[in-house]
Amino acid sequence: MLWQKSWWETRWGLLSCMVWLPLLSSHQGYVWSYWFKMGLLGMWPMYAVAQGATFGSASCPWMAGGHGAAGLFTLSLPVSRRRVLLTHAALVGAEMVLVALAPSLLFTIVSHLTGGDVPFGATVIYALLLSLGGMVFASFSILLTAVLNNQWKVLVIGIAVVFALFFPIRLAEEFPWWHVYHVMSGETYFRYGRIPWLGLFASLGASALMTLVAARIYERRDY
Secondary structure (H helix, E strand, O other): OHHHHHHHHHHHHHHHHHHHHHHHOOHHHHHHHHHHHHHHHHHHHHHHHHHHHHHHHHHOOOOOOOOOHHHHHHHHOOOOHHHHHHHHHHHHHHHHHHHHHHHHHHHHHHHHHOOOOOOHHHHHHHHHHHHHHOHHHHHHHHHHHHHHOOHHHHHHHHHHHHHHHHOOOOOOOOOOOOOHHHHHHOHHHHHHOOOOHHHHHHHHHHHHHHHHHHHHHHHHOOO
């Protein structure tokens, strides 16, 4: 009875290793595991938090420490606060996509030059899932900047949230389907060839909502 109970409790971990270890041993699996899941995923949320806090501060020159020539110039532009914020948010999104794509595509080039099997299309999908799914962290920072009016507090809180979401750390097994890191890692696409549309749309929806709330707060804030 004890042996049977132990088998039922551990069988899925054993079967997962038997199925996925050969896949991870491939060139494509190596690049995905060490670059996208453990490499970029480990630092990307912090990068997104920093980008959101920086651009959020630039959108709100009247916040503490945001005054000066650049702030006065922003305030003098014939554009609304909403447009300034949304322009900066769009720029953050574009930069994050480019920063994720540029180095990642080098793996595809090097792979083909050395006889590897890292496809171009898969690399693009991994980079887009990482960057677009990770926009939720940048939008969270923009919203915190609007609420707290302090860039350093935003960085501390944002990085604390990033580390809290990492635990428990999952190096071999999947993140839960509802977890933002599940979307960002591209694990569903790597393992099953399916794009996690539901999680991706949920992340983009949350990002858009937080950005719009931040814009509304900016519009109502006094100079």
